[in-house]
Amino acid sequence: MKINFAVGMLFPCLALTSFAAPPKSSPQGMERTYAQNYRDMVLATCIANAYKGEKNTAMDAGSSVTALREWAYYDLEKSPSAVKALIDKYLARDYTNPLVESEIKGVKFDLLKCLDLYHSKELNALVKEVVIKPDHTYIQDNK
Numbered sequence: 001m002k003i004n005f006a007v008g009m010l011f012p013c014l015a016l017t018s019f020a021a022p023p024k025s026s027p028q029g030m031e032r033t034y035a036q037n038y039r040d041m042v043l044a045t046c047i048a049n050a051y052k053g054e055k056n057t058a059m060d061a062g063s064s065v066t067a068l069r070e071w072a073y074y075d076l077e078k079s080p081s082a083v084k085a086l087i088d089k090y091l092a093r094d095y096t097n098p099l100v101e102s103e104i105k106g107v108k109f110d111l112l113k114c115l116d117l118y119h120s121k122e123l124n125a126l127v128k129e130v131v132i133k134p135d136h137t138y139i140q141d142n143k
Contacts, residue, residue: 035134041068050110090117
């Protein structure tokens with residue numbers, strides 16, 4: 001009897017919690033700060049450039065860049081050339097790992113380079129230089 005009561009109480013509670021927070025079905029970029037969206041845009045651009053030979057990967061990353069541009073507020077004159085130079089610098093790095101190279105020839109570690117760029121002091125400095133109202137969000141400024 002106690003089990004039936006417990007189960008009878010548990011299911012309605014679970015049902016309520018599942019309706020309380022529906023899963024996100026759209027991008028959350030408009031809820032993030034302009035600074036974070038700019039950093040994400042640079043990462044997506046790096047990935048698109050690194051994998052331009054991989055059609056689907058480059059197309060998906062490029063589409064993400066386009067969306068992130070809408071949710072970032074930055075200096076459109078300074079940013080493109082600065083981003084290109086920074087990405088080119090990081091993708092030109094020569095990352096080698098003898099253990100991997102002996103097993104798989106031609107590994108370039110491009111994703112690792114893009115992640116290092118994403119976490120770099122250079123990108124932090126660029127964000128401070130070109131992002132306008134870095135702590136604001138798209139939603140905050142477009143209500």
